[in-house]
Amino acid sequence: MSTRTILDPTGEQSVAERARLARPASLDGLTVGLLDISKPRGNVFLDRIEERLTGIGASVKRYKKPTFTKPAPVDLRHEIATECHVVIEALAD
């Protein structure tokens, strides 16, 4: 039996490439989203980040995933994208 032609075992995805947004020169006046992934003590870390960001003139919005073991629900991702200029997703344990 010839094994010279085989079938592609992958999902044959073509990756959509999108250019990143330019990094803002300053966070002053921007809205920064902080996403808590629901790992224990992630909130401790994010509380401190919020203090620092507020201190340099950013406005902060907080979000939380239902569980760290699953990707963020699409509605949550959409909410962050429409409400924030910048997002920080934190992992803590």
Next chain:
Amino acid sequence: MSKPVLPDGFVVVVKRDCETCQTVVPALREIAAHAELTVYTQDDPTFPGDPAAEYDEDLSVSWHHDIETVPTLIRVVDGAETARTFGWLQSEWRAFTGIADLGEGLPPMRPGCGSKSLDPDLVDELAVRHGGSMLRSRRIEVADAEDDIEMMFTRGWSDGLPVVPPTEERVLKMLGGTTRAPHEVVATVPPDLVEATVEKVAIAAVMAGCLPEYLPWVLTAVEAVCTDEFNMHGLLATTMPVGPVIVCSGPGTRKIGMNSGMNALGQGNRANSTIGRALQLVIRNIGGGRPGEVDRAAHGNPGKVGFCFAEADRESPYGTLAAQRGIDDDVDAITVFAGEGPRGIVDQLSRTPESLANTLAHQLQAIHHHKLVIGFDAILVMGPEHARVFADAGWDRERIIFELHMRLTTPIDELARGAGGIDEGVPITSAGGFLAPDTSDGPTSLPKFRPDGLMLAYAGGGAGLFSMIIPGWVNGEVGSQPVTRAVQY
């Protein structure tokens, strides 16, 4: 190639290398004299000569029209087959053609011969030639100087062991194991959330070393793990050493030769070894879940190559795991469980159910950490010698689980962080933890497992007073729920 349309009238498919075909030649002449007759010959364009035949040289007519026996006589109206008969049965042919004295002088009956299109040496090649177009996966040419197995390692398609190259022949043969269409979408596979078709799963099954009859089990396992409740994405992404464990039961496990006895959780049985491996190759190659990428396991475990076994359901004194989870005992079923590698329990002296339950409970308490409770499920796999102790005492599944739960309840003081000189443990707080018993009406003790969190399975060899624990990953809404499904053929 598309299916050739048959001409209207009568069509007969013959081959010279068939005595019955040679016998019926006079009858073919009579039919040709009365009606439109088209003769296709499979092996010799000069046969039968009179009437003249069209040469089905590439066997496309025979393959596409499912000719199994020659001669096959077909009636065609407006390009569509309306009836067929095969072999030679004089009365049948007479009724079929309406020629009352057809084949006078011929023997009343002769069985036909096998169609050349079913020749074992040709059938795989024909399937590719005529049916290959049903496969939609990209074709990859392997250079002559290239070793196909090494090439598959190089491209990252292997789990670390050699994989069987998924040629068109092998994949088509694999697809023969299911009635499902190759292009049907089985599941959306994490982490890349790619739709896996039956064809893509069949490719993984070929690579894993499966036989076609295993494919329905693989397909069902893929469906079961790619659900929100099982949470395959989280199982990959966790740092814990877990992977999908497949527990099979039902008469189909015996038909495909699965091992539920000696070394059931070990190596050496093709079905056990390859069904679980095929599932993991689906996750790797279709879903894109690879170690060091989305798979963040700190250690992993050898079962992540594939972990699948059958229950000895006919011998089990307490039924099957699938039955515990709502599927009838005699139905082919799988349960997928987010589990670690198995660990053994040795107790060769307990002859009373109480003593043995004490042993099992001690070992079950220890999974992950003896002070961490409720958050993890487990499957306890008992073999004949331990299960007999309970069966002889009249303890059924419910009783065994109840008695184990009773022994797996620990005073909260002993579980608290810091208790016993161990920092790890359950948090005793009012926010997000358990309330200390002396500060409120919180619980004074906690169970090791949530109510459905301890499951029983039955497998293993006849000698050995041992059981096995398969500890689970984070359970419930935040982690993974076991999923039980009937096998879809």
